[in-house]
Amino acid sequence: MRLPAKRYYKNGQRFFFGVVIGAMISWLIFLFMFGHMQEEQAKTIRKQKEQILELQKEKNIWQEDFKKLNEKNKQLLTVQEVIVKIENAKKYRIDPLSVFEVEESIKEDINNLLAKDLHLVYESRDLLKKVIMNKQIKINDKRYRLIIKEMVIYTTLTIHLELILDD
Incomplete structure (x- = not known):
């Protein structure tokens, strides 16, 4: 077997070296890019x-401010509504209209507590009790006194009362 002469492979060698050099150049361009x-x-x-760290810091600052404002707002809650209920009116056979009128008169007496701070209302609860308990009520030619059975002070001031005959 005879080896072919070099001159027949010059074009093949150029093509092969061109492919190798082209591959190396393209590889270098790829690495650079x-x-x-x-x-x-x-x-x-x-x-x-x-940016994430900055936003987290800012979020923490906002949350702290929000918590402080919430605590301040909790302290500044006010009375929004007054509810008065007389529970033992059936015992004395008092009609519902008379009970309603008594409840409304008591609401009028303590109506000045609306929109007051809860802390102020809580501190004046003894005065509120005395105002209600010292009130005499006349229903069907009989005199009654009120006893506070339960009083809840929050945004709604709820007072449950009982009637007793006054001697």
Whole structure:
């Protein structure tokens, strides 16, 4: 078997070396472009991490301010409504209209507590009890006194009362 002469393979060798050199150049270009893109991604990630940290700090500041405002608002709650109920009117056979009128008169007496601070209402609860308990009520030619059975002080002031005959 005889080896072919070199001159027959010069075109093949040029083509082969061209492919190898082209592959190396394209590989270097790929590495350069890939490295540049990765560097840009790393910068973007670093900026985003800094933004996240800043936003978390800002969020914590807002949450602390919000908690302080909530605590302040809890302290400043006011009475919005007054509810008065007489529970033992059936015992004395008092008609519902008379019971309603008595409840409304008591509401009028303590109506000045509306829109007052809960702390103020709580501190004046003894005075409120005395105002209600010292009131004499005349229903069907009989005199009654009121006893406070239960009093709940919150945004709705709820007072449950009982009637007793006054001697």
